[in-house]
Amino acid sequence: MTAGLRIGSVGLCFILWACGGASVPAPEEAGAAVLTEASALLPDAGSPWAPVSAMVTARAAQAGVTSMGIAVYDSLDRKVYEQMVGDFTPDQRVAVASSSKMVSGVVLFDVIRQGLLTLDSTTGQVLGWTGDKANITLRHLLSFTSGLEPSNPCTSRVTFTLAECVAQIATIPVRAPPGTRFDYGSVHLQVAARMAEVVTGRTWNTLFAQTLATPLGLPADVTYYTAPTQILGTTNPLVAGGLRASMNEYAKLLALVYHRGRYAGLEKGTLGLFVAQTREPYPSVIVGNSPMADLGYPYRYGLTAWLECTTPATGCSSISSPGAFGWTPWMERDAGYYAILGMQLSGADVSGGVVAFSVDLERDLKPLIRTALGN
Known part of the structure; x- marks a missing residue:
């Protein structure tokens, strides 16, 4: 060093x-x-x-x-x-907050690569949701266009499991039909992670460790917490914001995204999924909660990443996750x-x-x- x-x-x-x-x-x-x-x-x-x-x-x-x-x-x-x-x-090592989202996207992309989910898998198929929530797809969840309320108190409950939190989310009425409204928030990825837990039979942190942390040589402390600044809670990890990592540790995760899942001998996700990450899947959505818009930036959202260009519908070479x-x-x-x-x-x-x-x-x-x- x-x-x-x-x-x-x-x-x-x-x-x-x-x-x-x-x-x-x-x-x-x-x-x-x-x-x-x-x-x-x-x-x-x-x-x-x-x-x-x-x-x-x-x-x-x-x-x-x-x-x-x-x-x-x-x-x-x-x-x-x-x-x-x-x-x-x-x-x-610090709490990286919403920079967790891009990393969580890679874990979910790899579950898709294994054939256990697709971007079109629905909450009805995987979680047994019914009614107006049953047609929410993984694509909606990864692009924050699920129509769900973007926040829920359960995501901060350190004594919950992820399954218990998502069960609580399932009881809240939707804000809009899927694919019609963008709302930045933690709920979407909490539900997406639960879908991954169900189809793999593994907890989110186990899935993260086996998919990314261990193959990249990251220590066990690089993991997701419910309250990351306090280093508390791992049974109900905040999938959209609970990761802790150092710059040197996070660089390996970012390298994997940069190289579209092909890095250090690993193959995570598919090239097509990383291309999809750089495009806004529903360009005509109403923009609701958007911290970028609040700052005066016109950036739209792809799959777990902000698209920093003027052509989000066709793809961006610059993406971020602040x-x-x-x-x-x-x-x-x-x-x-x-x-x-x-x-x-x-x-x-x-x-x-x-x-x-x-x-x-x-x-x-x-x-x-x-x-x-x-x-």
């Missing part, structure tokens, strides 16, 4: 590996690579990464953020840039990189709002990273 350099009174750690504008290999070829560390260098004024360093430093200072990090990986899974602010470290505590993973496949803003902040830690800080920073870093990579 490379040691970072600590400099100045604000305690910044920089790691840089210059890669230039190398061509981007096919995902299947790049996926065979394993994440590697960068060499420790401080970007000087002439470095292509100096603007990235300057922006992160300035934005953190302006917002009063004293503990965060950024890491950028190229298409060969080399860590090409890393910067730490304050005492944050790339091995510091969380309420600031943790923000994203990728730009056309530019050949993926990145993580790592942090666990509260409202008191940031002036102007945690999500606004991280999402705005991600947006403004994108062109600087592309330039640094030679794109």
Whole structure:
């Protein structure tokens, strides 16, 4: 492992590996690579990464953020840039909040790959739901267009099981017919995860461990909790927001998404599912609860990921999954990189709002990273 350099009174750690504008290999070829560390260098004024360093430093200072990090990986899974602010470290495990959603999507994609579910499997078929809830499909659930109320108190009950929580969700009247309304919230993936539990005969955390954590060499503590900031509750995991991981740990999960399920010798999900992830399945939906719209962004939603482009109906090369505590993973496949803003902040830690800080920073870093990579 490379040691970072600590400099100045604000305690910044920089790691840089210059890669230039190398061509981007096919995902299947790049996926065979394993994440590697960068060499420790401080970007000087002439470095292509100096603007990235300057922006992160300035934005953190302006917002009063004293503990965060950024890491950028190229298409060969080399860590090409890393910067730490304050005492944050790339091995510091925190609650990633809604950045859990993209990871949960991969687990569900792999259940589909095994032939145990399809995107068109319904709650009626799998869970025995009846009436106006019976025709909700897994596609609706993964795109948050199920028509269910997006939140339910049961998702925070540490003494519940996932089965008990979903049974409670089943008693609540729907807000809209499936496929007609988008509402961002935790309920959709809670139901989707229960469908996976039923068809596999395994609990969600066991399924996550067997599908992703163990094959990627992640420790048992990288798992889903009901209350992730308190590290409490594993029988009713918050599937949409309960994962805890470090930047170095999450990078392996993000690499698997970047390479469309083909990474480090693994095959998870199908290439078709990862293509579907980048497209909005129901472009004509009414947009209800949308944190991106609240921030003034026009981004729509695919399958467990935000679509950061102007053509969501036909697909986006840039997708993301920001969380309420600031943790923000994203990728730009056309530019050949993926990145993580790592942090666990509260409202008191940031002036102007945690999500606004991280999402705005991600947006403004994108062109600087592309330039640094030679794109």
